[in-house]
Amino acid sequence: MDQSFIGIDVSKDRLDVHVLPSGEAFAVARNGEGLAELNERLQPLAPAVIGVEATGGFERVVAASLASAGLPVAVVNPAQVRAFAQAMGKRAKTDPIDATVIARFIEATKPVVRPLPDEQTQALADLVARRRQIIQMMVAERQREKRTQVRRLQKSMRRIVSVLEKELNELDREIGDAVGGSPVWREKEDLLASVPGIGPTIARTLLAELPELGTLDRRQIAALAGLAPWTRQSGQWRGKSFIGGGRVSVRSALFMGALVATRFNPVLKAFHQRLIAAGKPKMVAVIAVARKLLTILNAILRDKQPWQHA
Numbered sequence: 128m129d130q131s132f133i134g135i136d137v138s139k140d141r142l143d144v145h146v147l148p149s150g151e152a153f154a155v156a157r158n159g160e161g162l163a164e165l166n167e168r169l170q171p172l173a174p175a176v177i178g179v180e181a182t183g184g185f186e187r188v189v190a191a192s193l194a195s196a197g198l199p200v201a202v203v204n205p206a207q208v209r210a211f212a213q214a215m216g217k218r219a220k221t222d223p224i225d226a227t228v229i230a231r232f233i234e235a236t237k238p239v240v241r242p243l244p245d246e247q248t249q250a251l252a253d254l255v256a257r258r259r260q261i262i263q264m265m266v267a268e269r270q271r272e273k274r275t276q277v278r279r280l281q282k283s284m285r286r287i288v289s290v291l292e293k294e295l296n297e298l299d300r301e302i303g304d305a306v307g308g309s310p311v312w313r314e315k316e317d318l319l320a321s322v323p324g325i326g327p328t329i330a331r332t333l334l335a336e337l338p339e340l341g342t343l344d345r346r347q348i349a350a351l352a353g354l355a356p357w358t359r360q361s362g363q364w365r366g367k368s369f370i371g372g373g374r375v376s377v378r379s380a381l382f383m384g385a386l387v388a389t390r391f392n393p394v395l396k397a398f399h400q401r402l403i404a405a406g407k408p409k410m411v412a413v414i415a416v417a418r419k420l421l422t423i424l425n426a427i428l429r430d431k432q433p434w435q436h437a
Contacts (some may be wrong), residue, residue: 130175134229135165136222137179137186145226146172147234152223162189166196176240178203178233180225190243199240201233208232244338251305251312252335258298259376265291302331314431315341319424321433324388324395332380333424341428348425353378354418378417385417395420 136143155161177200179186193200212228272284306312319330349355353373388395402412
């Protein structure tokens with residue numbers, strides 16, 4: 128019997144579903160009754176993978192409902208799906224067409240089905256994401272203050288920054304309480320923070336946005352963080368290697384940790400100096416340090432052993 132691959136396009140009010148290879152298509156409401164009907168209709172099909180496109184949070188309840196019903200669900204990157212649609216020559220964009228494209232994308236790529244973050248981990252991820260947004264707003268207001276010469280506007284921007292600073296402090300307190308209230312998270316945070324270069328902010332970002340840390344091998348975890356290099360070559364031509372994709376917020380946190388580690392972590396500092404001495408560009412060297420730092424953190428959580436200089 129052929130395996131079934133199912134694509135689901137998620138909108139605010141409804142879910143469009145497409146099943147391959149049968150070509151069956153239907154839609155249900157995005158509410159409790161619609162999710163129950165969706166689970167009931169999909170379970171007899173025993174699908175290999177169900178693809179749900181990330182849509183700014185609307186997909187979370189859908190993915191959680193499917194996973195709780197024992198169905199294999201993968202949340203896919205909308206940019207990759209759109210690029211796949213363009214490669215197929217699909218210029219039109221409607222919800223049923225999107226569901227078809229997602230199903231074909233799932234059939235072609237067969238993404239790995241991973242456990243979804245639990246409710247507590249998702250809540251922590253939302254807090255960390257909001258903290259990042261607040262910092263971005265503070266940076267933007269401070270840049271505007273530098274550019275303007277109008278005193279009244281400068282005062283207005285300082286007031287906004289003051290409010291955002293209070294909100295940031297409150298978010299930090301909530302994140303600290305969330306991590307401190309969980310013995311598992313507290314243990315993991317202590318393990319991560321034992322590595323020179325990793326502070327509470329980076330540790331909590333990794334806990335919230337890279338829950339797979341410690342459960343995958345070094346290549347898989349590097350790919351999730353977008354730190355796995357990919358090469359460009361054709362015939363005798365060899366292009367430069369690049370990194371990209373993955374979870375941008377995780378990669379940014381690791382990059383900051385790598386910058387600190389090149390100064391204060393004796394092992395990674397020596398590693399960085401060897402790369403520079405070998406003629407590697409500074410940015411390439413820092414990225415290599417970030418990837419090595421991630422490998423170390425992954426091993427520390429896997430083995431549940433804190434950092435040891437030896």
